[in-house]
Amino acid sequence: MSIGLATARSVVDEALAVGRQHGFKPLTVVVLDAGGHVVAAAREDGASNNRFEIAHGKAYGALALGMGSRALMERAEQQAYFISAAAAALGGRLIPVPGGVIVRGDDGAVEGAVGISGDTSDNDETAAAKAIQAVGLTAQVA
Amino acid sequence: MSIGLATARSVVDEALAVGRQHGFKPLTVVVLDAGGHVVAAAREDGASNNRFEIAHGKAYGALALGMGSRALMERAEQQAYFISAAAAALGGRLIPVPGGVIVRGDDGAVEGAVGISGDTSDNDETAAAKAIQAVGLTAQVA
Amino acid sequence: MSIGLATARSVVDEALAVGRQHGFKPLTVVVLDAGGHVVAAAREDGASNNRFEIAHGKAYGALALGMGSRALMERAEQQAYFISAAAAALGGRLIPVPGGVIVRGDDGAVEGAVGISGDTSDNDETAAAKAIQAVGLTAQVA
Amino acid sequence: MSIGLATARSVVDEALAVGRQHGFKPLTVVVLDAGGHVVAAAREDGASNNRFEIAHGKAYGALALGMGSRALMERAEQQAYFISAAAAALGGRLIPVPGGVIVRGDDGAVEGAVGISGDTSDNDETAAAKAIQAVGLTAQVA
Incomplete structure (x- = not known):
């Protein structure tokens, strides 16, 4: 669902x-x-202009390749050219740093993704994971 | 502001x-x-996949050219080639049908825009205009 | 020059x-x-967000095809599909309404182009043509 | 403002x-x-063809992510794949070297940005920062 x-x-x-x-x-x-x-x-007051695009790209890229954006970062550190090419193939909708977290239901099925941008990537991811857990769903960060 | x-x-x-x-x-x-x-x-349950992009393009195009998206439609009916070219110049972020409404404050200054998609364009516009007025701001539909 | x-x-x-x-x-x-x-x-105070892109597309398109943007409009009225395809080929940098005026020197050589957006297309063109003439150059509107 | x-x-x-x-x-x-x-x-005589796009991308990227383009460079040196992906998400409008400087008013609010290209990135930044200060505003270079 x-x-x-x-x-x-x-x-x-x-x-x-x-x-x-x-x-x-x-x-x-x-x-x-x-x-x-x-x-x-939602973009909080004081966030810079294009944070929507960054947060969106973390979440979209996570769903695109089926892994949290932390795993996209790990892949980028090993094969930057692959992630660069994948981002181009997706029209720029892939941001390979933590903060894009896949949402799974009780049965393990993918239900969506959450992308957050604004603080450090680690903190962005923390906020996403905690929020997903708070509503009773499972967060996949990598 | x-x-x-x-x-x-x-x-x-x-x-x-x-x-x-x-x-x-x-x-x-x-x-x-x-x-x-x-x-x-926010995209309500049952809305089709890319309604965000349509609603976004109504609002973005309104701000881009300084007129509600109803005026963009009127221009498109007179000069389709102009609106088509403007949409291309804006990377596709212009949807020329009603439902993109500019938000103005007490002093008349532009404060933003609201784009809605899902029902008829006229009804989308009605929802946007009423919502803007409900929070004490002024709606510019054309 | x-x-x-x-x-x-x-x-x-x-x-x-x-x-x-x-x-x-x-x-x-x-x-x-x-x-x-x-x-x-230069974008005057009160002009809407993306007037630069519109003015730019009038001037760029004029130089691209070697005719003032009034001629691009005439072509669009006859063959909208050609102008639409040309705009796409140029990455959206072609706006086919008056206000994109080619600048020529004493010897008739192309020296550049002026694009204006903000009022009616006819008035935009008037401002461009008069400005070009005021500095001793020749304006080609079509 | x-x-x-x-x-x-x-x-x-x-x-x-x-x-x-x-x-x-x-x-x-x-x-x-x-x-x-x-x-x-403004592009001075003798500047190469696409300096507008470079200067624009320094300023646009700074506002997009809320930091001067010197900070974008520092991030690129640590995580080139992030800046590359962000640039793609922004349609190429992000140039991560010094010379894109955020402009803040007396109250600390963001009022815009200045991008300069032509000399070394450090000198481009110097010109931007000094120009912002000369008109009584505050320059944020990183």
Whole structure:
């Protein structure tokens, strides 16, 4: 089952709450369904102009290749040319640093992905993973 | 002053409420700041895959040329080649049918835009305009 | 001889002066050299976000096909598919309405082009042509 | 408050004056508003064809990610694949070397950005920072 709007908005709220709780810089959160299409997004005041595109690319790229964007980073460190070519093939919709987390349901099926950008990549990922868990779903970071 | 996240989320909520009240088909709502960058978005369950891109293009195109997307449609009916060329110049981020509404503040300054897609273009525009007015801002549909 | 910066800035100043004198809406003026590369640009306060791209496309398209953008419009009215395909071939850098004017020197050689957007296409063209003439050069509108 | 044309043109003049005073190679200066849209540009005689695009990408990328382009370079030196992917996500509008400087007002708010290309990246940045300070605004280089 793909993520619906109610769940997506809860994930956004939870992620922003994590950010505020930890004192992260302003976050931008994007939630995609299993097909990689936008369900919900929010960009906090003070976030720079194009954080949506970065957060989106983390989530879209994760679903595109079936691994959290942390695994995309690991691949980029080994074979930068592959990730560069994949990003080009996807029209730029792949950002290979942590913060793009795949969402799985009880049965292990992919339900969507969450992308966050704004603080360090590690903190972006933390906010995404905690938010996914807070709504009772499973986070796949790599 | 550009639209912030709190206002943008209120606009999204109001627009979805209008849609439910009138029995519109599932709506996708995108709110952009004055620079044309995503602040908030929501796509209701049952909306087709790429409604975000359509709603986004209505709002982005409105801000790009400084007129509601209803005026873009009127121009397209007179000079389709101009609107087609403008869309290409903007990387496809211009959708010339009603539903892209510029948001102005008390002083008349542009604060952002709202794009909605899902029902008829006229109904999409109605939801956008009502939502903007509900949060105390001014809607420019053409 | 291609347009240099001093001449380009004079053209911008003259065009903005024409706009103010006639009460035109805020204008955006782009001056390209003979190779189609930006030499100078100015976007007046109150002009919408992407007027640079529109003004640029008028001037770039004019140089691309060797005719003022009024002639591109006439061609679009006869063969919209040709202009649409040409715009695509040029990465969207062709806007086929008046306001893109080729600049020629005493010897008739192409020295560059001026693109203006903001008021009606006819008024945009008037501002461009008058500005070119004011600096002692020849304007080719079609 | 976003940068208006009068301020943008003063920044261009100051930057070109710095260039001449220090004997820099011909400079291209682009000033963007807070939304990343062109307000003013000038390319000095002798500058190569596409210096506008380079200067633009320094300024646009700085606003996109909320850091001067010197910080983009530092990130590129650590994670080239991230900056490469971000550039692709932004349609190529990100050039990660010094010379893209964010402009802030008295209250610290982002008012726009200046991008300069033509001499060494360090000198490009110097011209941008000095020009921003000369008009009474604050320059953020990283």
